Amino acid sequence: MADRPIRYRYAGKAAQGFQRFAASKPPEFLIGLYRSMLRIRRIEEAIERRYREDQMKTPIHLVIGQEGTAVGCCAALRHADLLYTSHRTHGGYLAKGGDLRAMLCEMHCRVNGCVGSRGGSMHLVDKRVGMAGTSAIVGGAVPIATGAALAAQMKGEDRVVVTLIGDATTEEGVTSESLNFAALRGLPIVFFCENNFYSVQSPLDVRQPPRSIRAWAESHGMAACTVDGVNVLAVREATSAAVARARAGEGPTFIEAEVYRFRAHGGAGDDSHTGYRAVAEREAWEAVCPIAIFGGYLTSAGLLGDAAVAEMEGRIADEIDEAFAFALASPYPTEADLLRHVYAE
Numbered sequence: 001m002a003d004r005p006i007r008y009r010y011a012g013k014a015a016q017g018f019q020r021f022a023a024s025k026p027p028e029f030l031i032g033l034y035r036s037m038l039r040i041r042r043i044e045e046a047i048e049r050r051y052r053e054d055q056m057k058t059p060i061h062l063v064i065g066q067e068g069t070a071v072g073c074c075a076a077l078r079h080a081d082l083l084y085t086s087h088r089t090h091g092g093y094l095a096k097g098g099d100l101r102a103m104l105c106e107m108h109c110r111v112n113g114c115v116g117s118r119g120g121s122m123h124l125v126d127k128r129v130g131m132a133g134t135s136a137i138v139g140g141a142v143p144i145a146t147g148a149a150l151a152a153q154m155k156g157e158d159r160v161v162v163t164l165i166g167d168a169t170t171e172e173g174v175t176s177e178s179l180n181f182a183a184l185r186g187l188p189i190v191f192f193c194e195n196n197f198y199s200v201q202s203p204l205d206v207r208q209p210p211r212s213i214r215a216w217a218e219s220h221g222m223a224a225c226t227v228d229g230v231n232v233l234a235v236r237e238a239t240s241a242a243v244a245r246a247r248a249g250e251g252p253t254f255i256e257a258e259v260y261r262f263r264a265h266g267g268a269g270d271d272s273h274t275g276y277r278a279v280a281e282r283e284a285w286e287a288v289c290p291i292a293i294f295g296g297y298l299t300s301a302g303l304l305g306d307a308a309v310a311e312m313e314g315r316i317a318d319e320i321d322e323a324f325a326f327a328l329a330s331p332y333p334t335e336a337d338l339l340r341h342v343y344a345e
């Protein structure tokens with residue numbers, strides 16, 4: 001079968017765009033961003049590999065290809081800031097400082113999962129790191145995040161709320177209502193849209209009229225911008241500006257970042273062969289992998305060498321092996337756990 005035509009091309013220039021943002025940043029900070037993206041990639045690859053063994057009793061939605069947005073976004077946040085995501089939780093959870101052991105326990109339905117085995121992959125929540133809420137209902141976390149921003153404002157807390165959403169989330173009525181309310185009240189919230197062009201297998205152009213998501217958001221009366229989602233430094237910069245605006249009481253910002261998921265909407269492996277997107281399209285985006293091009297920049301700037309990368313890879317591999325072993329050795333919940341966290345008045 002002939003491959004279908006490419007619909008969505010990378011429009012950025014990340015490989016040339018790093019210098020401008022990197023100039024004022026210490027090398028450790030830049031290397032830390034690279035390590036963070038690499039760690040998420042390797043964790044996702046391990047999850048994907050082991051998913052086929054059927055030990056994880058949860059649907060999964062991998063972020064492979066989208067590491068630049070989660071890492072760049074969370075690098076602009078403080079510990080006390082809150083993050084809410086949709087069903088595609090892994091990148092945000094890990095970038096916000098989440099505990100890999102607790103995440104893998106959760107995905108294996110073990111009692112010491114971050115939500116006590118009640119949630120699985122789509123409901124990673126961890127108050128210890130400000131991973132405040134996630135929802136498998138598209139748009140479900142958006143009004144909750146907006147409410148958290150209202151609470152922070154009413155209590156006078158120095159706290160910003162960020163919600164990572166997909167392009168399809170902007171089609172939910174509740175997202176419009178939340179943007180409207182956030183703009184009306186000048187809430188300290190950042191709506192960060194990872195536009196990966198597809199809702200499961202439906203492309204953006206059969207779901208939305210030909211106008212930008214940024215323009216749609218702006219029409220709600222809030223600041224809005226687009227950023228290259230492949231460029232982790234540009235994402236960090238755009239999020240920092242939005243967070244600073246929110247902290248200064250200047251209200252919400254909507255950020256649209258174009259990214260691409262390299263794998264299927266859900267589960268392990270790719271699904272391009274089913275015909276909803278061109279294999280050539282995926283391959284073109286893989287050629288601008290956010291990790292590889294940032295690594296290339298760091299190498300050319302003399303900040304990263306083969307030995308350092310090998311050491312990083314070794315440490316990450318050890319961490320992953322240890323965390324999987326921990327999860328698989330952890331107990332399942334018992335009947336006695338059933339009513340923990342259940343409240344009734």
Ligand SMILES: Cc1ncc(C[n+]2csc(CCOP(=O)(O)OP(=O)(O)O)c2C)c(N)n1
Pocket residue numbers: 086087088136137138139165166167168169170196198199200265
């Ligand atoms: C209200 C609702 N409608 C439909 C679905 C089925 N569904 C699950 S994920 C998804 C696509 C979401 O796309 P997007 O928000 O762009 O995020 P992405 O999966 O691309 O990260 C859909 C339609 C759902 N979970 N909730």
